[in-house]
Amino acid sequence: MFHVKHYDVIVIGGGHAGAEAAAAAARMGVSTALVTLRVETLGAMSCNPAIGGLGKGHLVREIDALDGVMGRMADRAGIQFRLLNRRKGPAVQGPRAQIDRRLYREAMRAELLATPGLEVIEGEVAGLRLVGGKVAGVVLASGVELASGRVVLTAGTFLNGVIHIGDRQMSGGRMGDSPSRVLAVQLAELALPVGRLKTGTPPRLDGRTIDWARLESQPGDEHPAVFSFLNRAPEARQISCGITHTSEATHQIVRDNLDRSAMYGGHIEGVGPRYCPSIEDKVVRFADKTSHQVFLEPEGLDDPTVYPNGLSTSLPEEVQSAYIRTIPGLEQTVILQPGYAIEYDYFDPRGLHRTLETRAVPGLYFAGQINGTTGYEEAGAQGLVAGLNAAAASCGRTPVEFSRTGSYIGVMIDDLTSRGVTEPYRMFTSRAEFRLTVRADNADRRLTPVGLQAGCVSDARRGAFEAKVEALEAGRAALDSVLIGPKALNSIGIAVSKDGGKRRAYDILSLPGAELPDLVSAFPEFAALDFDVLEQLQIDSTYDQYADRQAKEVADLRRQESQRIPSGFDYSRISGLSNEMKQKLSRAQPDSILQASRIEGVTPAALLLVLACLRKPGDRLAG
């Protein structure tokens, strides 16, 4: 008689989504299992050895604010840090770092193995156990059963993954790893709406055969901006990247061999992302450009492998070798691993609640690339959300939901669950209409309180956070109580009208020409505060007026979000709705009036009818 081990939450897959999901559930204090095909691939990066960027960097800060792992691991393994848009406003600055792959893997593995309440199990999940249509656990290929009412699936590109190099095809979840097929079959039987996507990756080069001396070099920032709110500096040695570019000769080889490209040869059906084009795409669509930039990114301090960013491809190996050698600096370069395209199954994310629980199977959560996103950061954020919610549900706590008015995580979840995807979804700041107030610098103030409320934030972080908030509030109060006149301001180069009245010190921070060093040397009130605090207050002051202007829009959205529509709501009983409207709404199953309003063709009158049906007589609705 076997004793079937029970866990509150089981996570399938140890990639970026799986790691965050498992860590989050464990932090919530529930018993968690992480099942991975190979323990040594925990924390593996399938593609670009980099974390962060514009939009992506915001997600990492938010993961960190909720005490997630990606930011801290990236700080440990980061070997070249650059804050993008450093010279633009803080609202659109994005921290980014090149990562030493091995350091990251090791850090992540150590972190997960040491997480209390988390058991890492090496094995392949052959299937889900369902009882009465609800999740009851998983069955491993070895026959072992694990019982649980909450399962988070984060299979990445492994479901029916097919790798293409030219006209060679092989099944695989990533180069060197077998795909997951048995589970894929069962998932197919669940009849969840499915699609196929593709993504590509460049060849990996031997850095010892690159002529670095001839190439432009890109160092990291002198004062690196790290990801975690708990860290102040990177840990590893910092290096520079190299920059080169393709030439006409390169393009000619690509053009001559287009029909041998897996994508152009028609061997792949999935849709790829427009912002990660292959070199074939670039040469074809921008035929006038005589050269394209290539960033040479070392994969590690002790690793000769170099990742040539910008050369994603699915041309045959020998063609790759040929065109690589036409690139300045790479004339003698050896390819360690050819570039390839990979196509994989994904599930339509409109089939998910905002907790990332699937509508079709209670207790089953999907997170990461299987929802149609691309990127480690996008996957990690979803994993965090799914892990938090699976854990919360397992002990009857309230779901943890994120609004697009308050976080990039919220923007992503709302975009995915309301609109679905037509190409692999990647985060950009332009997706966030409230990016002036939802920024990377205030991720902790926005989300750490949410994490504290939910129960996923450690005491160490709580302490640091509360101290920071106290310092900011004290600083703000101090500056609010000081008034400074125009003459004094003009004398340090801040142009204001001589006849104007006195201004609050806090408001002065946002005036054009207000430089902190000048303010600190001219006025003791500013000098009395920590420079860090001043910097943050200056950012706050700059965007405050936009917060006010957007306040109505935000309040409106939140009100509509809070008007919840219960699962399984029966639209057929609203006689004022047309049949077409009833069908649309029943099919989409919106969670709230806000989601309902996004469905194509839903009219204001229809929304009012649904709203009217939601309230009980005499009720005032949430608002």
Next chain:
Amino acid sequence: MDTIYALATARGRSGLAVVRISGPAAFAAGLALCGSLPAPRVAGLRRLNWGGELLDEALVLGFVEGASFTGEPVVELHCHGGPAVVGAVLRALSDQPGLRLAEAGEFTRRALENGVLDLAQVEGLADLIDAETEAQRRQAVRVLSGSVGQKVDGWRRDLIRAGALLEATIDFADEDVPVDVSPEVLSLIDGLMADLGREAAGVTAAERIRDGFEVAIVGAPNAGKSTLLNQLAGREAAITSEIAGTTRDVIEVRMEIAGLPVTFLDTAGLRDTEDRLEQAGIDRALARAEAADLRLFLTDGDAIPGLEPFGDDLVVLGKADTRSGGSGLAVSGKTGAGVPELMARIGEILVERVGSAGALVRERHRVAVTTAIAALAESRAEVVRPDSRVELAAEHLRRAVRALDALVGRVDVDDLLGEIFASFCIGK
């Protein structure tokens, strides 16, 4: 909380238009226009003044919070000066602080959220709200046909281009995109502001889709449409012009009915055809007919391929001189039988519409354009600053785009991304 105002849909030919204001600033706005307000729930006659002009003499009613249609403080202005007066009153309200034009169904939504209305009552109002939404949509579609339509298409293209340029420098800063996009962005913004400025000043009134109504006569090829049209044109009407349409498929005749400018469109005969040229002509005719304010289906009993009657559309049996009996409206273009009744019916329908939708839709249009101009000006100011903050310029541009979305259609981040990827080789 915003205070909203709009026409409470008034039906019929009574010549009365009720402007309703709901929200915290309702009483203040009422006072500003009326000088004084009667006691709550008591109707008082007041002169409405604004900008040194007397707008109308109206019956004014105030309702305090908790005892009104929406549950909020409400002021109602019962105006009776006709559409021009209503337009002026709406404009005066747009100048009041804290007020904005209501969206379709917004009063009902507030009433619902404040627990004042229930499902049955909302069901009764749903049709009206649908009609108002539909009227707004039709106005937008009307604007999109003809020479003004091409202008609006151009606005949309320019807004997307300007937005895409700004976003490219933000989200793809570390890629191969131009560092300084401000010359092109400024040129686009300046062009837009000039065009919109002209629109706001009404200078394009002559080019604008006629300040009246379009009635499309649709039917199978030999239904007798042209004959009917000639009959209409010859009958107690002032023909202002006979214009050959921009395609040979649509002929337009302007005239007045019940004091309103009406343009009849004689569309190409609708039928199933294999001929591609003819099909193209039919497609164009269908598009014009769909965009028209009213359709007159001239049939000989059979259904017409490609188009279904909607709303107030009239279905009329043609060639009455060759038939006997039959129910419904029947006309003969040849003899003129039934034509006066048809004209009268068309007049009734259109006059009813002028009373409600017309002035409101024009006001909506005006507010959209002036809001967009102000937002574009702020965006421009941000772009030319020496320490220009691109995220603020982008935010102001976004507001301008939203203000115009009834005219140019919703612009989504995907539209901007599409423009970026088509223009710049992104891809690391």
